[in-house]
Amino acid sequence: MSDLITLHPEAQAQLFTDARTANAFTDEPVTDEQLRAIFELAKYPPTAANTQPLRVLFIRDGEPRERLLTHMAEGNRAKTAAAPVVAVLAADTDFHEFIPRVFPIRPEMRDGLAENPLAREQMARFNATLQIGYWLLAVRAAGLAAGPMGGFDADGLDKEFFADSSWRSLLVVNLGKPGPDAWFPRLPRLDYDDVVRHA
């Protein structure tokens, strides 16, 4: 552990070094209060012009879960069926409607973006994805494990759940307390010299 990192050592382990993606969960429920507490942390880190385009659909058991499963890749279905709660993380392509409230120093940005749906969708997807990074660490901050899955039919899922809405799905995430055999062995990370250059 580096002494150049000032974050509390337990927090380093909980969010970064010991935390793992979970593939199985216990039956212990995840409460609405926990989901709200995760949001209350994840809402703070930065987005462009404070636009905050991330949206979240939480799916509990029953018929909506069944409908979700039909859009998941086969290898993700069993674990998605069994998780205490599943989050569909989405970008709101109409995030600009909130600009006068969240960026009152430049409310006219709303009107510029209203005329440019392509720039708006790019901005929504980029900033919502940044926020997913924050949100996944906030899940860990709540003592829960996340199982993010890119393997699903985004168009099918959007038609199923977001047909009359400006939300577009980006990632599906199982949530809960890690169960027995929740982890695969840790896969190797790239080295600093693979990833970093200096100019």
Add this chain to the structure above:
Amino acid sequence: MSDLITLHPEAQAQLFTDARTANAFTDEPVTDEQLRAIFELAKYPPTAANTQPLRVLFIRDGEPRERLLTHMAEGNRAKTAAAPVVAVLAADTDFHEFIPRVFPIRPEMRDGLAENPLAREQMARFNATLQIGYWLLAVRAAGLAAGPMGGFDADGLDKEFFADSSWRSLLVVNLGKPGPDAWFPRLPRLDYDDVVRHA
């Protein structure tokens, strides 16, 4: 502060609730060892198939900084000129070359992606953006402040620094210790009910 969050209270403040985007920095240098320590935390949280497509170009003072400034939006130039170090965060569209090493359970994914540059670029940009979320919180874990900026000419910057490379810039981030008057007032965050639905 919620008792449903198990993360150490100081860590909650350092990464989420008290941390702020900095617009001015002190002269205190950011060392190469600090940049490496940030990477050693940020490398852990998950990416699809462990692909880790985020790349980082660090730009210190001198001629490369001058070249960078020509691609920044005018409102970002003075603070980018003054920051101790600037990071260009990029997606490596040739990340698939590392797959046999980082995802040895399915090395053949490399060949599938080699034939599909469009899917590869989407996957690179999405997963690198997730990793930027992790990285910005890792900067805070190192006791530093980040100043992320989307206002720059990405095509121009890519031609300037990545002409012979598969890296594509996503975000430019100033790094350092926050200086006097580093913060604007905190802007409002959306409410839970603006952002979350239950199915």
